Amino acid sequence: MSTLRSRPNLSDIAAALGVSVATVSNAMSGKGRVSTELIEKIRKTAAEIGYIPSFPGKALRTGRSGVLGLVLADIVHPLFPQIAQAVEFAAANCGYGVLIADSRGDTATQADAINRLLERGADGLVVVPRRGTRIGDIGRPVVVIDSPSTPGNTVAADHWNGGQQIARHLLSHGHRRFVIIGGSSTSNVQNDRVGGIRSSLPTDAASEVIWIEGIEQSKAKGCDLDLAAKARQGFTAFCAVSDLHALRALMELQRGGVAVPEEASVTGFDDLIWSPVVTPGLTTMRMDMATIAEIAIARLIDAIEAEGRGPDDDVASSEIHSSNISHDISAADVSSVPMQLVVRQSSGRAPVHQRSIQEE
Amino acid sequence: MSTLRSRPNLSDIAAALGVSVATVSNAMSGKGRVSTELIEKIRKTAAEIGYIPSFPGKALRTGRSGVLGLVLADIVHPLFPQIAQAVEFAAANCGYGVLIADSRGDTATQADAINRLLERGADGLVVVPRRGTRIGDIGRPVVVIDSPSTPGNTVAADHWNGGQQIARHLLSHGHRRFVIIGGSSTSNVQNDRVGGIRSSLPTDAASEVIWIEGIEQSKAKGCDLDLAAKARQGFTAFCAVSDLHALRALMELQRGGVAVPEEASVTGFDDLIWSPVVTPGLTTMRMDMATIAEIAIARLIDAIEAEGRGPDDDVASSEIHSSNISHDISAADVSSVPMQLVVRQSSGRAPVHQRSIQEE
DNA sequence: CTGTTTTGATTAACCGTTTAATCACCTAGC
DNA sequence: GCTAGGTGATTAAACGGTTAATCAAAACAG
Structure with a gap:
């Protein structure tokens, strides 16, 4: 036929x-x-x-679509390519497809986006949430990427430790006075990074935190952050918690006549695509997106497959306090994946005159 | 039950x-x-x-999955977030889902990626191809985004006209000596942009094209492009065909002691995410991704729906030379969407001393 | 009042796959 | 020689939705 x-x-x-x-x-x-x-x-x-x-045939019979949903909630997240690529790769390796949904920065749309994916029959969801957003119970396995302070099943880079690493790098180069540059104080990720940096500073070191969003509210968008002035006050290390801010700092300092890295060091976070090509190349912390995605997908698929059988089955699971009602991803915890220091030309030895200033 | x-x-x-x-x-x-x-x-x-x-149920019966595939072939394309967001939005508006597949820059993987999507039952494909790659007949509707010189069913920004616009902008500010900065001379997009720029220059203007990839092959990766020297030779307009290169030029000039925009103007293409935040903000050409995606998706869905019925049906299509074999997207042509000039601080009036140099 | 058309709903087949239940057959045991 | 058990395959019933074919009743024309 x-x-x-x-x-x-x-x-x-x-x-x-x-x-x-x-x-x-x-x-x-x-x-x-x-x-x-x-x-x-x-x-x-x-x-x-x-x-x-035929996927539809199989899906119809088994109730499994073989597709995961990727929900991107942050506007045009600069890390999106990295995330999407890593997630898609990890999912494809496990035989899953990836359906995307962007909520265009709108919190309300996030629910819509999630629903669209669920209606389409996504077996599980990977969510990169808008900051502050919490993902409620949606009746299917979910794993959250990128903000370790979020409750629930989360996989993230170890931002705190990343902060520590970058701080140690600068300390080892003789820096003692730090300006820490963040975007928004409401971001979990950024707070973790700032916290990691500050926690690593010895008592003889000084630090000051600048939140760009705050400054821009009182001044103008894209305004000057007066970093050159800070440099003249004796600050030599400018740690931004994102490459975006690091770039801004870098340019502002150079325009202000402060040579980088001779007179001041600038560091960032995330190793964005252009970080190697700016002059001087940006020293930054890279997240191991491949590993993060791998763990996230593995967990998600575990949860999906566990969903099929009841709380217990052939796996001889050891003494589960079977709470029949709650979706038993109750072993929900947080995985932290270490970050990696990438040293380029924007960071270097602290200028000697610093000591004198510091001792004044 | x-x-x-x-x-x-x-x-x-x-x-x-x-x-x-x-x-x-x-x-x-x-x-x-x-x-x-x-x-x-x-x-x-x-x-x-x-x-x-139930999508599977419907899909099984109708043979339509209601899902489009988005194939991203270029490594980590800086425009990816824009593209993905626009495509997803346009598709969602038409009731379609978007399945992604990244081929990680590998040409061989591109075929795999396409196959994965087809096996999953994607009704049609949106392809953002790796430069130079051609998409063969895959037996389903395809629409290509972003390289107008590609044969087949293509939607793209009008890169040539974009080049003309940026050239006119600079000419109107008195610039007469142009350095045009490209990445790779094999890119259709970049060639279009360069061509547009050069075609707009009057006979009394001088221009020189620099291909970064070529320079880096003879020198080192991330090497100096000697732009400051060019500025001293009297060049005042530095037109990069990508914001990535514009940023590099901007930093190199500033480091070389050339003030932007006072002594030289720098422009880019694409309006990437960080272009507003660098100092000075980058003057650039923005593609109207929303419109591009809209057109692409509309075309794709047309082709998908036309596929179901034969070459002719209720639509009273006028005299089709029904070539039964070829998939009749034979009306394949190229749509160009105009680009938009975004003027920021990196471009300004040409310095006066230029005239003297030009007249020497 | 009869024959035809229209309207509103039903029946049943089908899409491609999975899976529990069943069955025919062969081997072994006593 | 008859039964129990195992093996390798088949049957048939789903899964959820679409759609051509059918049908009963009502509306209508003559």
């Missing part, structure tokens, strides 16, 4: 070999009882006629 | 009202013949019990 028109299906294979569809299905999935030689033959003819399993 | 367990389906509604599933289906889709009051009742109970149509 279905000779020319549509793509080959199980019954085409069955017909070609004179066996039943069920047998073919069993042979392909390795589930039922099929003789080894028949399996071999079926595999062969399947390949010959170019059989491709 | 299916009371508590799974989500409600058509037969639940049918059972609740004592009608047949077919009637309910007709009522929801508005296809068959159903009395207006019954439609009303069905809609109401559907909403009450929280009915959500």
